Amino acid sequence: MSSKEKTKTTLIKPQVLKGFRDYLPAQMIAREGLMETAREVYRSFGFSPIDTPALERTEVLLGKSGDETEKQMFRFRDQGDRDVTMRFDLTIPFARFAALHLNEIGTPFKRYHLGTVWRGENPGKGRFREFMQCDFDTIGTDSVMSDIETLLVIHELMCRLGFDQFMIHMNNRQILNGWLDKHGLLDQATVVLRALDKILKIGREGVIAEMGAQAGIAVEQAEGILRLTELKGNANEMLTQLEAVLADHESGLAGVKRTRTIFETVIAAGVPEERLKLDLSIARGLDYYTGVIFETFLTERPDFGSVCSGGRYDNLAGMFTKQELPGVGASLGLDRLLAAMIEMDCLELRECPADVIVTIMDNDRLPEYYRLGQQLRAAGIRNEVYPEDKQFKKQMKYADRKGFRFAIIAGSDEFEQGIWQVKDLKAQAQQALSETELIAFLKSELAPAAT
Amino acid sequence: MSSKEKTKTTLIKPQVLKGFRDYLPAQMIAREGLMETAREVYRSFGFSPIDTPALERTEVLLGKSGDETEKQMFRFRDQGDRDVTMRFDLTIPFARFAALHLNEIGTPFKRYHLGTVWRGENPGKGRFREFMQCDFDTIGTDSVMSDIETLLVIHELMCRLGFDQFMIHMNNRQILNGWLDKHGLLDQATVVLRALDKILKIGREGVIAEMGAQAGIAVEQAEGILRLTELKGNANEMLTQLEAVLADHESGLAGVKRTRTIFETVIAAGVPEERLKLDLSIARGLDYYTGVIFETFLTERPDFGSVCSGGRYDNLAGMFTKQELPGVGASLGLDRLLAAMIEMDCLELRECPADVIVTIMDNDRLPEYYRLGQQLRAAGIRNEVYPEDKQFKKQMKYADRKGFRFAIIAGSDEFEQGIWQVKDLKAQAQQALSETELIAFLKSELAPAAT
Known part of the structure; x- marks a missing residue:
């Protein structure tokens, strides 16, 4: 029996010792x-x-x-x-x-x-x-x-x-x-x-x-x-x-x-x-x-x-x-x-420490999305580039579940015009901004940086 | 035998287990x-x-x-x-x-x-x-x-x-x-x-x-x-x-x-x-x-x-x-x-996370020293008020050993004039400043705040 088969046949129950706990x-x-x-x-x-x-x-x-x-x-x-x-x-x-x-x-x-x-x-x-x-x-x-x-x-x-x-x-x-x-x-x-x-x-x-x-x-x-x-x-x-x-x-x-x-x-x-x-x-x-x-x-x-x-x-x-x-x-x-x-409800519970998600509309432009992520990070804006090649709908569902405040969206139209769409996920409001404007906007919206 | 006597007669050797270590x-x-x-x-x-x-x-x-x-x-x-x-x-x-x-x-x-x-x-x-x-x-x-x-x-x-x-x-x-x-x-x-x-x-x-x-x-x-x-x-x-x-x-x-x-x-x-x-x-x-x-x-x-x-x-x-x-x-x-x-010597080792020590010249003015400490802290300047009633010389020796960058000094003269002496412990240079000037000076000298 190979080790792989053995693993498959004898699953170990994932449990925590009595009196101990995981932190999610x-x-x-x-x-x-x-x-x-x-x-x-x-x-x-x-x-x-x-x-x-x-x-x-x-x-x-x-x-x-x-x-x-x-x-x-x-x-x-x-x-x-x-x-x-x-x-x-x-x-x-x-x-x-x-x-x-x-x-x-x-x-x-x-x-x-x-x-x-x-x-x-x-x-x-x-x-x-x-x-x-x-x-x-x-x-x-x-x-x-x-x-x-x-x-x-x-x-x-x-x-x-x-x-x-x-x-x-x-x-x-x-x-x-x-x-x-x-x-x-x-x-x-x-x-x-x-x-x-x-x-x-x-x-x-x-x-x-x-x-x-x-x-x-x-x-x-x-x-x-x-x-x-x-x-x-x-x-x-x-x-x-x-x-x-x-x-x-x-x-x-x-x-x-x-x-x-x-x-x-x-x-x-x-x-x-x-x-x-x-x-x-x-x-x-x-x-x-x-x-x-x-x-x-x-x-x-x-x-x-x-x-x-x-x-x-x-x-x-x-x-x-x-x-x-x-x-x-x-x-x-x-x-x-x-x-x-x-x-006492005096603490904002967050699933994710980042505030912004960079979604992916065009897989041929990956470097552009990552470059933007780096620019935002350098400006002190915590952000995540969506980590899989999935439908846009699924990306927004993920953004919702994790509680991001803003989503950045760009497809071929935006790349041609040299702009980024930024969507406020609470207010459900969207606007198109140049990269410089985007960074300034996010900095002012997110200051002071949440921990 | 009282527990105090017992403690005195049977000291336990303070040691760390093999392969373990303290962090100083x-x-x-x-x-x-x-x-x-x-x-x-x-x-x-x-x-x-x-x-x-x-x-x-x-x-x-x-x-x-x-x-x-x-x-x-x-x-x-x-x-x-x-x-x-x-x-x-x-x-x-x-x-x-x-x-x-x-x-x-x-x-x-x-x-x-x-x-x-x-x-x-x-x-x-x-x-x-x-x-x-x-x-x-x-x-x-x-x-x-x-x-x-x-x-x-x-x-x-x-x-x-x-x-x-x-x-x-x-x-x-x-x-x-x-x-x-x-x-x-x-x-x-x-x-x-x-x-x-x-x-x-x-x-x-x-x-x-x-x-x-x-x-x-x-x-x-x-x-x-x-x-x-x-x-x-x-x-x-x-x-x-x-x-x-x-x-x-x-x-x-x-x-x-x-x-x-x-x-x-x-x-x-x-x-x-x-x-x-x-x-x-x-x-x-x-x-x-x-x-x-x-x-x-x-x-x-x-x-x-x-x-x-x-x-x-x-x-x-x-x-x-x-x-x-x-x-x-x-x-x-x-x-x-x-x-x-x-x-590689690319790390500054410090004994103390604070940059400034507030020394005590006049024990009747304790609240003033602590008030200054709070003011500095509110301005983001980490500081320590010397924690004992000791001679000034001993306080400076402590400041030296801990590696503070600045010492604040004030006795009756300074209190009368409403100023603070601040001493740069590296440069060994001293100057008299008003409280507002002092805070501005320390903020600029210490920015960005070291961790």
Whole structure:
């Protein structure tokens, strides 16, 4: 049996693994657009790109215990019998990277990293086993200036992605910790945060009960913690109240002061005050973050959750190096944002990145059509010369399906007269233009070039 | 022992798996630039992006036999005990994709795909276990027009990447097959191609001997094959000679005619003739390609091998569907090209994508520095506000290390006068400008914005 016959008799089912997905053109064009915008914003603030391998030693990603009870990882033994795992976030690889290349990169070091990560969790609505992360971080400094910059980047990202209705929620772990320390409860911080995190599920009474049961926190103290997280008003008023509540507690007051500096500076630098909210209830990352914390919500669709989150941490790479690397950063939820934008209908989905199709009426004039395509391209006009020898009707059907905006048409009459017909496929209007006119017309109609 | 103590006492060695690599900023900035250019060229011809998962069922990637003797794959059993493999090229995933989504995508279908692939081969000089592929293909048509377009894309890619000294070698499998068929040797095509492929290693005599030993091809016939592959001259002359050699052989002559059409059309469309070469010795892919074949060499550095290769094939997805999908495409050797560009010193390596650093002289004026940063950014000028409260000297050292072109400097004097000092860090020249003047100056100095 020849290999050709064998292929014919035993077709393999074309399928995608559970929890994984293909990106078809319309989604992928939109996704590339978001990624390019994110990259351009990061670059515009002087963050540099890095990349790390998809595969790392399991010890590097999970520590020596290699405990994967909490998170199901894609872990296996490679050809060299090494215990390896596919990266499940970009933070641990960055910690490993920073420890390994510290002398080359120096500090402060600002990097962005767009990369795919894999988690073998049970896939559910909007949850996949493969997704992209878009992180940016500044490490090697505990300066408030890098907190300020992080907030500016988040704001710029949202604006450049086309949003104007969003709210960046900000908290500072030092404030709650200051209060807990003042009341002799700092050792219970983890239990407190875990309980607070459940407030939507178990309610106020549930949170108070859990703090009592898990950490022996008295009801009035639990009430005090809850009141703190429930503070309302504008940031300035809240911070003034917090100064009173934390009176005499040095690090708590330092947290308040730092938070005030961040607010005041970004507003003075041009961020609209109504897009910022001091929200002492957000507790992202529980133990991980130690200073400022950010979450970003779409005003019209808070149900999508935070689309850009992050915060400050004390030490990035303690697992790998004795050098302390404090840092601050955030991560753009690209796929979540894409899903939101599609649902909110604020994204033009296109099947094809080109705007113009050059149709073929006269096969003996092929070079002319290609030459025109090159001329348009040189003028920045994305175009496609129809790639087959088919009837004109079929070419227009293809143009329709792909969503081109303009079709160029020319047969022997047009070649004789030295003109091109250009048809606006939306307006269904056609006109005859010289080549120079055509290029000028398309440039003005299509500017600014869509991505 | 608290987890913090534990972390301190048992540091994990920060290392990268054998055959894998990190990308540090300078390389990654260059790499992102190449990828963006490739994407922009593909889009400008109307190719649409797609993406597929990194992991697929082993059956999908390797066929039912799952034979991995030839190529060592990253293959394992996932949490659901499925036999899975990390993709080792983008062609088989595209075949699976095309078979699965054929109704949605329709034909002809033009896609590009930039994606990471993994091969567990022994790493060597310039060979890694993880690398990026940048493919583009047109499927669902056997039209010569898609061959022409493929060649135009390759040419445009090379130009837009900044090369002008390169040569695209072109062959057509139909020509050699026509000759073999005319001489009753078509069944020996694979042996012939394999022998020809060794010519640099074993020489003319070796090739003749191998054809004899492996396929019983007589010396004079082997000589005839070699003479065919050694034809010299311009494409037009060679094609005329081939018409004589292949006289009366229909598909052989069709191959010659098609090759002539491709040459004449792309030259008429503006591709310089001196960048094209008909080269009957290239035999890329051996059995896989069935029509036109492309390889691209850098004139100054042919030793890097072909940096963009591809060709026409009869049927992409025969493993998955009965629908025949002929196609043509090519793949840009991104990492090879990057290595060549670095060696040829035709790439500016930068540590940081921003051009301007805003230094901090007066910490009470932070909002002013950030406001300026936002103004510059809005004008398209990538800039970084120095992210720490440090001495000016340290800030300039940082600026030096990162390679900024301009530093903005302002202390109390400048704020009083309403000016900014701007220092050209290359020329070491400084001048005082108003904010409007500063923005105009930087825009003109930095245009066009570097990537």
